[in-house]
Amino acid sequence: MSDSGLRLMAVHAHADDETITMGGTLALCADRGITTLNVCCTDGKLATIVDPSMPEAETRPRLAEIRKEELRTALGILGVNEVIFLGYGDSGMAGAETNQLPDAFWMANLDEVVGRLVEIIRRFKPHVVVTYDSNGAYGHPDHIQAHRAALLAVEAAHTPVYGDRGEPWLVQKLYYTAFPRAAFKVIIEVSKELGMEPPFGVDNVDDLPFLAADELVTTRIDCRTTVLRKREALRAHRSQIAPDWPLLRVPEDMALKYADEWFQLVITRKPRPERETDLFEGITAEEPVAAG
Numbered sequence: 001m002s003d004s005g006l007r008l009m010a011v012h013a014h015a016d017d018e019t020i021t022m023g024g025t026l027a028l029c030a031d032r033g034i035t036t037l038n039v040c041c042t043d044g045k046l047a048t049i050v051d052p053s054m055p056e057a058e059t060r061p062r063l064a065e066i067r068k069e070e071l072r073t074a075l076g077i078l079g080v081n082e083v084i085f086l087g088y089g090d091s092g093m094a095g096a097e098t099n100q101l102p103d104a105f106w107m108a109n110l111d112e113v114v115g116r117l118v119e120i121i122r123r124f125k126p127h128v129v130v131t132y133d134s135n136g137a138y139g140h141p142d143h144i145q146a147h148r149a150a151l152l153a154v155e156a157a158h159t160p161v162y163g164d165r166g167e168p169w170l171v172q173k174l175y176y177t178a179f180p181r182a183a184f185k186v187i188i189e190v191s192k193e194l195g196m197e198p199p200f201g202v203d204n205v206d207d208l209p210f211l212a213a214d215e216l217v218t219t220r221i222d223c224r225t226t227v228l229r230k231r232e233a234l235r236a237h238r239s240q241i242a243p244d245w246p247l248l249r250v251p252e253d254m255a256l257k258y259a260d261e262w263f264q265l266v267i268t269r270k271p272r273p274e275r276e277t278d279l280f281e282g283i284t285a286e287e288p289v290a291a292g
């Protein structure tokens with residue numbers, strides 16, 4: 001695929017978040033000649049290890065390295081062009097004592113994190129940036145920290161601040177990843193019809209705090225052509241994602257049926273569409289580099 005001149009940068013907290021929330025979209029970018037960069041903020045070393053062939057005692061000390069390799073494999077499958085590891089320590093789940101560890105991403109100086117992201121934005125020059133909403137999708141402190149830093153960096157990158165971090169660059173659009181309540185309701189209903197337990201074992205969307213209010217979800221990406229690559233990439237994160245993960249256990253035809261990924265358009269320099277089906281809608285490769 002020839003280079004479209006367009007670029008997308010994703011800011012994620014842990015290895016696997018990129019594949020779970022937007023793996024199909026990343027692969028679609030590769031198919032369209034859109035250059036992609038994934039920033040992974042933490043080392044993910046405190047996560048639960050789900051693969052029974054990876055015993056806790058031997059795996060835990062190497063988990064950060066293992067997850068790096070898993071991420072590289074997954075990104076290779078998805079055709080992502082570049083990965084940057086910021087290398088902050090995993091903070092663990094909300095409220096855990098590990099949130100206060102000196103190397104925890106949650107304890108990092110926000111100004112320092114923003115400065116690093118500004119530098120990456122000014123070098124990579126993305127037209128589109130994707131991160132999480134203000135609750136970090138489900139309240140994980142590393143996701144919330146990634147959200148704060150990415151949002152601030154997108155708006156700082158086109159101004160004179162952080163003057164030693166490169167020339168100003170104006171990101172055209174900022175999105176949050178989203179999983180709409182309406183889409184999950186359908187999945188629960190279909191699971192019941194098929195006599196399968198619904199994903200995450202819930203039969204009421206109110207029990208899933210990470211679902212997005214439908215009215216906030218602006219953008220649906222049809223990932224039917226890439227969902228099987230997304231499944232392969234999910235499997236690459238084997239320390240984190242068990243084979244009974246919802247998208248992995250359903251037959252191929254059902255995976256194709258539920259291949260959509262969703263986003264919330266937050267910042268745009270263009271007229272704001274009510275609904276769209278392309279993160280790059282309205283964007284051309286030649287855009288003003290600074291707000292002026």
Ligand SMILES: [Zn+2]
Pocket residue numbers: 013014017140143
């Ligand atoms: Zn995560």
